[in-house]
Amino acid sequence: MKTLEIPKDGLEGLKQNWSTDALSGFLVFLLALPLSLGIAKASGFPAAMGVLTAMIGGLVVSIFQGGRLTIKGPAAGLITVCAGAVTDLGNLNMEGVTAVQLACGAVVVMSIIQFVFGILKFGSFSDFFPHSAVHGMLAAIGILIFAKQFPILIGVPADLTKGLSPIQLYTHIPTFIANASPQIALIGLLSLVIIFGLPMLGGIFKKIPAPMVVLVIMIPFAIFMDFKTNHASSLVTIGDFWKDVKFNASFAAIGTGVFWKYVFMFLFVNSLESLLTVKAIDGLDPWKRQSNYNTDLRALAVGNGFSGLLGGLPMISEVARSSANVNNGAKTRWANFFHGLFLLLSMLVLIPVIEMIPTAALAAMLIAVAYRLASPKEFIGTYKIGSEQLVIFLVTIFVTVAEDLLLGVFAGILTKFIFHIINGAPIGQLFKANYSVNEADNHYVINVKGVATFSNFLGYKKLWGTLKPGKNIVFDFEQAKFVDHSFMDQLHHFEDTYHQSGGNVSIANLDHLNPLSGHPLAARKVMKEAADKIEIRLTSRQIALRKFASSNEYDFNPQHVRVAAKYKEFPIQQGNKIRFEENVLSKYADIGKVEVADMTLVQGARQASMETHVTVVHISETDLPIPDFALEPESFGTKFSELMGGKDIDFAEFPNFSRKYYLRGQSESDIRAFFTEPVVRFLEDREEIHIECHKHRLLLYKKLDLLEPTEIEFLEKFAEDFVAALKSGVRQPVGS
Numbered sequence: 001m002k003t004l005e006i007p008k009d010g011l012e013g014l015k016q017n018w019s020t021d022a023l024s025g026f027l028v029f030l031l032a033l034p035l036s037l038g039i040a041k042a043s044g045f046p047a048a049m050g051v052l053t054a055m056i057g058g059l060v061v062s063i064f065q066g067g068r069l070t071i072k073g074p075a076a077g078l079i080t081v082c083a084g085a086v087t088d089l090g091n092l093n094m095e096g097v098t099a100v101q102l103a104c105g106a107v108v109v110m111s112i113i114q115f116v117f118g119i120l121k122f123g124s125f126s127d128f129f130p131h132s133a134v135h136g137m138l139a140a141i142g143i144l145i146f147a148k149q150f151p152i153l154i155g156v157p158a159d160l161t162k163g164l165s166p167i168q169l170y171t172h173i174p175t176f177i178a179n180a181s182p183q184i185a186l187i188g189l190l191s192l193v194i195i196f197g198l199p200m201l202g203g204i205f206k207k208i209p210a211p212m213v214v215l216v217i218m219i220p221f222a223i224f225m226d227f228k229t230n231h232a233s234s235l236v237t238i239g240d241f242w243k244d245v246k247f248n249a250s251f252a253a254i255g256t257g258v259f260w261k262y263v264f265m266f267l268f269v270n271s272l273e274s275l276l277t278v279k280a281i282d283g284l285d286p287w288k289r290q291s292n293y294n295t296d297l298r299a300l301a302v303g304n305g306f307s308g309l310l311g312g313l314p315m316i317s318e319v320a321r322s323s324a325n326v327n328n329g330a331k332t333r334w335a336n337f338f339h340g341l342f343l344l345l346s347m348l349v350l351i352p353v354i355e356m357i358p359t360a361a362l363a364a365m366l367i368a369v370a371y372r373l374a375s376p377k378e379f380i381g382t383y384k385i386g387s388e389q390l391v392i393f394l395v396t397i398f399v400t401v402a403e404d405l406l407l408g409v410f411a412g413i414l415t416k417f418i419f420h421i422i423n424g425a426p427i428g429q430l431f432k433a434n435y436s437v438n439e440a441d442n443h444y445v446i447n448v449k450g451v452a453t454f455s456n457f458l459g460y461k462k463l464w465g466t467l468k469p470g471k472n473i474v475f476d477f478e479q480a481k482f483v484d485h486s487f488m489d490q491l492h493h494f495e496d497t498y499h500q501s502g503g504n505v506s507i508a509n510l511d512h513l514n515p516l517s518g519h520p521l522a523a524r525k526v527m528k529e530a531a532d533k534i535e536i537r538l539t540s541r542q543i544a545l546r547k548f549a550s551s552n553e554y555d556f557n558p559q560h561v562r563v564a565a566k567y568k569e570f571p572i573q574q575g576n577k578i579r580f581e582e583n584v585l586s587k588y589a590d591i592g593k594v595e596v597a598d599m600t601l602v603q604g605a606r607q608a609s610m611e612t613h614v615t616v617v618h619i620s621e622t623d624l625p626i627p628d629f630a631l632e633p634e635s636f637g638t639k640f641s642e643l644m645g646g647k648d649i650d651f652a653e654f655p656n657f658s659r660k661y662y663l664r665g666q667s668e669s670d671i672r673a674f675f676t677e678p679v680v681r682f683l684e685d686r687e688e689i690h691i692e693c694h695k696h697r698l699l700l701y702k703k704l705d706l707l708e709p710t711e712i713e714f715l716e717k718f719a720e721d722f723v724a725a726l727k728s729g730v731r732q733p734v735g736s
Contacts, residue, residue: 042076062337085099
């Protein structure tokens with residue numbers, strides 16, 4: 001396939017891509033509407049104000065935002081801060097103003113400071129915070145959300161939860177279950193089954209917005225069980241939405257410490273989580289466009305200001321909706337605008353329907369979000385990076401849940417510094433980047449000296465911004481004594497980004513630093529003794545693959561390898577990001593260079609991400625003129641793709657082949673000329689396989705799963721026979 005043409009921006013982009021962006025905006029709207037209602041209600045705001053916030057995030061912020069594919073709106077990550085603000089500011093008992101109005105005042109003041117931060121170019125400061133502390137903060141928010149939404153899920157009377165701390169909410173779970181409402185609990189639990197079960201069906205079901213399916217099923221359920229009569233308080237209340245949209249912020253508490261506490265809590269979580277999401281979505285952008293963080297921060301501030309003035313919640317670049325936007329095929333910021341436009345239309349015509357939504361269904365959606373934030377994979381993944389990372393992660397969670405969010409992050413950062421000092425990092429080197437740069441005609445050599453950590457990373461980031469594109473860069477760690485995980489992760493992201501400019505990044509002399517775990521991005525320190533070095537222990541799978549490699553004349557490398565541009569623009573990357581390949585078997589055969597690898601694909605970003613592991617065969621150096629194409633077995637998903645405008649190249653002469661496979665590519669004439677009778681007959685007579693080609697290189701895989709050695713042997717033989725069929729039929733076109 002040809003190199004992707006970067007979509008135009010502005011009004012030209014609207015003219016060019018309005019259909020795809022409108023479709024994605026509509027699909028995101030289906031996800032955003034119920035979540036916005038639930039987030040607002042859980043935050044102590046009127047439910048409709050969540051929709052107002054998302055509406056402003058789409059209609060206003062999209063015009064100014066610095067990211068192309070992010071969706072702005074209320075986020076679950078701010079629920080605990082918003083709810084705390086409403087509670088604590090309400091306790092001030094200020095006459096004539098409500099707690100929500102005081103919280104809105106704090107949001108407006110926060111937006112002014114946030115706009116100034118954007119002008120001062122503070123967007124890059126999000127890189128200062130260590131990943132383990134940030135992930136701990138998000139996991140703690142997930143734990144807090146679950147504690148507060150579980151009683152709503154099962155219909156517990158509000159007076160049983162009043163005044164309970166998060167820890168007490170967990171200890172009272174048996175009491176809540178004993179006092180649950182059977183009808184409300186049925187709605188809530190069935191909603192959970194749909195939300196978690198629908199993606200497990202795979203295929204097209206993974207693309208259907210589960211929250212909207214919940215509403216389509218649970219609204220009739222609630223009507224059937226006569227919730228309006230029996231459980232009226234357990235339905236969403238909108239009221240006169242347009243009458244309620246007015247100046248609704250109060251600054252009466254601006255002279256109190258509580259007010260400023262929440263101004264800075266809003267500022268910290270809002271800015272940090274939003275910037276991290278923008279960075280994550282940049283990694284999923286098929287065109288690898290880089291967002292302007294400071295422009296995005298200023299646009300976000302404008303949206304927060306409007307939202308706070310009109311009674312809405314603070315907004316961020318929301319990760320689940322932004323990931324869905326990428327997966328839906330959005331091309332420009334207009335998708336965010338259309339998402340806001342559809343929300344506006346819903347407030348014009350759908351309010352009577354929205355007021356039939358059971359709050360238990362919304363609670364189920366938020367519990368699903370909470371699970372993603374604090375899922376077991378977050379704990380396991382952090383532990384795999386290093387046991388010290390898990391300690392930082394857990395400290396952040398514990399202090400956040402027991403005290404508050406700012407203290408939790410501070411405790412996590414402090415714990416990280418303690419570990420750095422224990423691992424031999426001098427205090428004086430923790431805050432200043434120490435490096436030297438040697439530049440020649442076509443390359444840079446960057447000598448990393450002393451320590452390279454999250455706390456001095458901003459100095460390195462400033463350096464990276466000065467490097468010219470398209471060069472060869474070598475990071476030499478010969479003089480380094482300690483490198484932490486955050487720096488290794490940032491270096492990995494820089495390597496991916498720099499490859500997009502046509503450059504190359506390599507790492508030298510890292511072996512004298514001992515990794516603190518077997519993870520490829522683990523922290524590293526100078527080895528005291530060779531005996532201390534952590535050895536990579538092979539898994540049972542790797543032992544079997546090593547034996548297979550030995551029997552079949554393959555070289556075997558079990559370690560994680562960053563693939564950079566190797567698989568760039570293969571269709572398997574569409575909607576996915578290839579994180580690593582590992583267990584790489586390679587050899588030269590008669591058909592060319594053959595490589596077998598276990599590949600880790602990631603769909604979505606951060607807590608909204610899903611990992612898929614697949615074994616692929618990559619064939620290069622074939623000397624065959626193969627056009628770019630993608631061939632996959634026909635399925636319900638491919639039929640849906642055709643309905644959505646996808647083009648299946650069929651052959652009238654070979655109906656069995658056309659029924660068996662979905663074939664696509666940009667140059668139909670070249671593909672028809674290439675798929676000669678020997679090639680078509682070969683594919684008709686054999687088991688279905690996914691085959692992709694880009695720049696005369698082939699990629700084959702049997703299924704989206706890992707293969708056993710016997711299955712790899714089958715795939716290798718299939719590849720050899722397929723190339724032989726290509727060579728025998730390359731001059732015998734079947735015509736059109």
